[in-house]
Amino acid sequence: MxxxxxxxxxxxxxxxxxxxxxxxxxxxxxxxxxxxxxxxxxxxxxxxxxxxxxxxxxxxxxxxxxxxxxxxxxxxxxxxxxxxAFDKKVGPNDRSNLDLITDLKENLSHHFKEVMLGLMYPPASYDAHELWHALKGADTEEKCLIDILASRSNAEIFQMKEAYLMQYNNDLQQDISSETSGHFRDTLVNLAQGTRMEGYADPSTAAQDAMILWEACQQKTGEHKNMLQMILCNKSYQQLWMVFQEFQNISGQDIVDAINECYDGYFQELLVAIVLCVRDKPSYFAYRLYNAIHDFGFHNRTVIRILIARSEIDLMNIRRRYKERYGKSLFHDIKHFASGHYESALLAICAGDAEDY
Structure with missing residues (x-):
């Protein structure tokens, strides 16, 4: 021939x-x-x-x-x-993708397989996949629920819920209600509705909202907790920036410090995550990556999830915040703690500047 x-x-x-x-x-x-x-x-x-x-x-x-x-x-x-079939714009249920996914599952292993399979999902489908395993796994993974639901826009939440229903034939809000509890559950369900106001701010009501938040931190009744989460879950980011400044003026305290003093558990972690995401999402995810790498002995699932989920959104900014805040690059820390093909895959997603090598 x-x-x-x-x-x-x-x-x-x-x-x-x-x-x-x-x-x-x-x-x-x-x-x-x-x-x-x-x-x-x-x-x-x-x-x-x-x-x-x-x-x-x-x-x-x-x-x-x-x-x-x-x-x-x-x-x-x-x-x-x-x-x-490697195409993140094609859904995981596409016929050609199923063939490749099957081959990946059969021929790869451990964390390297998790990375490669994760890369096969479009963003909304990947979020749905992670939420399903966080809710329906052996143990509920509250931090995964917090990372995803506290940081997504209305449009991302809508697409995520559609993907969740299509992939698992379940309603996301119903699963959250059945697998979590208390004010933590109520806040997650509120976020999952995807009804946050967008692009609107009213300076005349910022002080009033700040006073409600301050009273909620002082009195901590069920009614005040509901009012607290309603403001944090439904007001626009622009409005909340002004509310947080007014809160500082009224109380003499940063709202994150006030929440940490007044509440505990996953409800407190969720409220803080919302505030941090309102202020700067890349900084929030840099903080989460640092904790996953250094404070939890390289928590593989968290590192994989954040790198894949943010890779097409703001990973470059996350890398920048990481280095500014912690002195060493994200690339450097991944290279130090991971190894083999798994390391190569994470570094390829993360990329890096010349000095990071």
């Missing part, structure tokens, strides 16, 4: 051998992904024209988020395996 015309029109790197042809391409944007897929289509067209197929048993891949390597072998009998 002559393969001299195999690379016609190919834009990626192609190494041609009759029994072991390699196609590789760097993928750090949608354009790069499209280029790889178009080249795979060209190879499939070439194979069809020459009455041959790619050998499914001979292909291998490596894709820690930002680059993909595909290896193919030739066969006249085996079916083509040109289903480049």
């Amino acid at each position: 002559f393969i001299r015309d195999l690379d016609e029109g190919i834009k990626c790197t192609l190494m041609k051998f009759a029994d072991d042809t390699k196609l590789s391409g760097e993928v750090d944007a949608l354009e790069g992904r499209t280029t790889v897929r178009e080249d795979l289509d060209r190879l499939e067209g070439w194979a069809s024209k020459n009455l041959t197929n790619f050998n499914k048993d001979r292909w291998k891949w490596w894709s820690p988020k930002h680059w993909t390597f595909l290896r193919f072998g030739w066969s006249g009998a085996e079916p083509s395996c040109l289903n480049c």
Whole structure:
């Protein structure tokens, strides 16, 4: 078989051998992904024209988020395996993705497998996946619920609930109600409604809202707790910035310090997370990553979840806040605590500046 015309029109790197042809391409944007897929289509067209197929048993891949390597072998009998299914914009229930997910589950293990499988989900589906396991696992993972629900916008929450219903045929708010309790549950359910006002602020009511928060921290009755969570869950970020400043003026105390003094448990952690996310989400997630890496002996699930969930949103800013606040880069700390393919996958997601290496 002559393969001299195999690379016609190919834009990626192609190494041609009759029994072991390699196609590789760097993928750090949608354009790069499209280029790889178009080249795979060209190879499939070439194979069809020459009455041959790619050998499914001979292909291998490596894709820690930002680059993909595909290896193919030739066969006249085996079916083509040109289903480049690594596409975070395609849902996990897509047929081609299911094939790849099955292969990943069968051939990878431990935390490296968690990372690779996590990368297969679109953002809303990944949030739904994490919430399902946080609620329905052996033990409820309250910190996962806090991280996700305290930080998502109305649109993200709506998409997350749709994905949750589609993937698990369950209502997210009902599952939260059945698996959690008390004011912690009420606040999570409120957040899961996705009804926060957006882009609206009324300076004339900021002092009144601040007074309600101050009274809630002083009296701590059930009614005051409800009023506290209603303000934090439903007022716009712009309004809450003014409310927090008025709270400082009224009480002489930062609202985070007041919440920590007056409340405890997961309810307190959730309220603080909401405040910190209102102020600066990248700083909040930098703080959570640092705790997961240093205070909990490298809590793998938290590190994986945050890196994947924020990778297409604000991970660059999280990296910046991490280094500003803790003196060492996130890249450095991951490299210090993780190892092997798992380390390589996390570092590929995290990326890094020259000085971080």
